[in-house]
Amino acid sequence: MKLEIDKRDLLGLIGKTQNIVEKRNTMPILVNVLLEADQNSLKVFATDLEVSLTDQIKVQVHQAGKVAVSAKSLFEIAKELSEGPITLIKKENNWLEIKQGKYTSKIVGISAEEYPIFPTYNSQSFMTINAQTLKEMIDKTIYSVSNDETRYHLNGVFFELSPSTGFKMVATDGHRMSLVNKPVSEVKVNATQGVIIPRKGLHEIKKILEGIEGNVEIAIEGSQFVLKHSSTILMIRLIEGKYPNYQQFIPQKLPQKVMINRDAFLTSLKRVSLLANTKSKAVLLNLSNGRMEISSNNPELGDAKEEIEVDYSGGEIKIGFNAKYITDILTSMQHDKIDFELNDHLSPGLMRPHNDQSYTCVVMPMRI
Template sequence: MRILIERSNLLKTLAHVHRVVERRNTIPILSNVLLRTDEGVLRLKATDLDLEITETVPAEAEQPGGTTVPAHLLYDIVRKLPEGSEVRLSTGGDGGQMTVSAGRVNFRLQCLPEADFPDITAGEFSHRFTMPGADLLRLIEKTQFAISTEETRYYLNGIFLHALESEGELRLRAVATDGHRLARAEIAAPAGSEGMPGIIVPRKTVGELQKLLGDAEGDITVELSDSKIRFAIGEILLTSKLIDGTFPDYQRVIPQNNDKALTLDRQSFSAAVDRVSTISSERGRAVKLALSNGQLTLTVNSPDSGTATEELPVGYDADDLEIGFNARYLLDISGQLAGEETVFMLADPGSPTLIRDQGDAGTLYVLMPMRV
């Protein structure tokens, strides 16, 4: 294998693929990135056996071939090569080492055989559809903060993506919950998504997808089956296993009869929560909301640091109410809201609260209260 490629192109591609590779691996080949040259292109592939990324980049292939080398090491080397340089990658006849050279800089890296590199993309994909990358990115950004990190409830460690009929229209909906808060976002379902299975996209895949979509423009293609999902984003193919579990019936926790409406200015509320929670401890981040006619009083009590209060004018004309929430959860949700005004639909101090975004009818949030 012998290939010539611009450093900037190689670095950009390695920046995408090396993130999938875990720093610590008990299987040596999983620490490596697969490089294969064909006519006019270099294809790079990395995997952790649950997630696989492949990207194709233009290159001058002097001699076709393939090998695997340590992913993070190659990325660090290319990152430190002189800007504007051309990089030559070549392997000898035995394929045991690869030379990386640019100008007067030379590295020799240990290789592992291409034949040992795993492939997780086998199998049929039953559904295929195209959608704007910005739409999928929006679904992810509105919900990913609520993904659970608790490994025992593994079926909550991702975003539940499914198509459903809502008000006479087919919608594509994303839901995430950790048991304390729930985030739901939806868009008009793209053509071809009809009848797709409800799937749980793992947290790591969601994170990688969010980064890749942030750099992408235009449409992307989504293919999925009961066990895998694949995204085609420009020259990048991201394939992931899905979480094999049943997502809970989230509809049951969305309150339907909360009758106390609290309308407030999102930015003023976020700033006030952030200020009063300054004195809260990491262990107890509870902030108390005391509601009376037209006024909200935020209070935080910390045994170690003292007390903080702040008053805000709000739209509220129901019975007086005191309810507590985790300050971090309030800030996470308010950070996703698009409208200037937010509506909290409350019931009582022990019941979940429904939060609606006045600027985005397709999203809603549910937050469990805390005792204060």
């Protein structure tokens, strides 16, 4: 294998694989990417057996061939080289020689035949979705994904779609839940029972979606979620298991309704929570006519409180929440006004952007 590739093209190609390659030593081979030069293109393959990516770019190929090398080493070397063409040459011992001007280096490689069998797909039923819509849906749910490995079915976002209800994403860790629903535009959509996409796969989807203005193609095939855009193909192994009935977590007919300025609420929460318990992040919200007092108390650090104006005319409510859960929700919302619906100090609260039913967040209260 011998080829010439521009530095920017090589960095763009290998950069996409950096978070996919396995950094733990359970399978040392997974720190490598597979490079395959054929005719006038260079293809790259990267996998950790759960998330797999393949991409290609046109290059000047002098000799076809393939080899697997360390993704990190190749990326770090290319990053330090000068702008312009770089020559890659596979040597007889599967080492990869990297040349530019008077610079030469060789990195240890392995035979392409030793690289794990790369997943494939043959789905003919791809659907299209706007790239920024998909990214927005991930941003509005991924923070609620559970970190509890014993509840593996909650370690991802539940994704379902149908021609009638559109695209829907849900995430919960048992303390909070995020649900976002987007209508289907004039595109082909196939109904699905719903699948669970793991957190790591969602982060890789977000990376690909950065800067894409148009549509991307997605498909669900067996135990895989497939995303395509241009020459990039991302395949994600879905989490097996039954997702809980999230509809039952959404409280109905909450009598106390508050409208709050998002920025004022967010900045106040951040200030007051600085002196909250470092583990629980507990803050107390005290609601009365036209005002909300936010307070925190930590015997080891001190206490803080701040009052903000709100649109509220109900009776007095004192309710505790984990401040981080609320700030995560507010950060994910772009509206100026937030609707906050409550019942009592023991019942979950519901938050939505003002007059927007497409995004629903539920958060459990805390005893303070």
